[in-house]
Amino acid sequence: MELTLSNRVKALKPSPTLQMDAKAKALKAEGVDIINLSAGEPDFDTPLHIKEAAKKAIDKGYTRYTAVGGIIELKEAIIDRLKRDYALDYSLTEVMVSTGGKQALYNAAQAILNPNDEVIIFAPYWVSYPPIVELAGARPIIIETVSEDNFSIDINMLRSAINDRTKAIIINSPSNPTGTIYDEAAIKQVAEIAIEHNLYIITDDIYDLIRFDGKGPYNAPSLVSEAKRLTIVVNGVSKTYAMTGWRIGYMAGPENVIKACTKIQSQSTSNPNSIAQYAALEALRGPDEFISEMREEFKLRCKTFVNGLMEIGGIKCPMPQGAFYCFPDISGLFGRKTPDGKTIVDSLSLSEYLLEKAQVASIPGIAFGNDNYIRFSFAASLSVLKEGLNRIEKVIKKLL
Secondary structure (H helix, E strand, O other), X not given: OOOOOOHHHHHOOOOHHHHHHHHHHHHHHOOOOOEEOOOOOOOOOOOHHHHHHHHHHHHOOOOOOOOOOOOHHHHHHHHHHHHHHHOOOOOHHHEEEEOHHHHHHHHHHHHHOOOOOEEEEEEOOOOOHHHHHHHOOOEEEEEEXXXXXXXXXXXXXXXXXXXXOEEEEEEEOOOOOOOOOOOHHHHHHHHHHHHHHOOEEEEEOOOOOOEOOOOOOOOHHHHOHHHHHHEEEEEXXXXXXXXXHHOOEEEEOOHHHXXXXXXXXXXXOOOOOXXXXXXXXXHHHOOOHHHHHHHHHHHHHHHHHHHHHHOOOOOXXXXXXXXXXXXXXXXXXXXXXXXXXXXXXXXXXXXXXXXXXHOEEOEEHHHHOOOOEEEEEOOOOHHHHHHHHHHHHHHHHOOO
């Protein structure tokens, strides 16, 4: 009898963002002059004091296993961060450290979801939310949002999607891929609905300090105190501290959930990298002036790039409020033909056209749940972004 793979892995799709990023990097390695606007990571280097902390950790011999859920010092720094930025109080048993924010989300899904449970996700969504839910045997329920309303949450649609199988709601603000920040009123309404129906809220706050409105971050439990008992807060150092490759995420939530997630992690990866934990400790405890500098640079890049896109015919793009992505509507280009006779019919065909003819890498919107859009990352220098705009405009003008 032929040995086969599991049904779950047969149904699992690879991350399209990582696929496109890998393709762009491979072409660049071959000598192709690629402008990679697909990557979801800051182009800034990890700050020097954080790198020095990692070197010191090595020299001090902090190279062995740690507790599964992270070192106490890092947990304490996370608790302080949540207290400072959200006025939320957590104990050591309500916090854990993971190998990136993605593992925290995966742990949470494995801990709270059973087969046939349903999880509400707002589209456009980060590409890994539905697969993470599906790997737990549950079902993602997608609620559409529209750019005309700045991708705001439709509370009536949310209410109508809830039934006896609903177990959780995922919120990501600022959003990947749209850069949308849900307003306080919407978050409060989601929290109140979760309380009413006794649903978990998974709040993915990974971009929380990269917002362009000058305001501090907020989430469901910081706005509605009663929601804290139902909320799993996920965050990390990857985006805010330019530490994507260090792979340190964390979560805070009800003690029983954190205990369950720690048990799951003990049987999967065990502790996160010990050296990276000490680097993350320095990130949270050390000087942070660079965050505002990086944020201001992203804000400038955002305006430059989005305004440039809006000058290209057939493209509409709402102005992002945070993170470092924009999500332009490219449906106005559908039906047009390329010079070699191909037709732009969807987000994938346009992304492929831009990569092939403009040497600009993007991510098709279908990966985020809406085929009328594509995602660009503006985590690149202004000079690179301007060159990318020039290339995009030239090849778009060639569409017939």
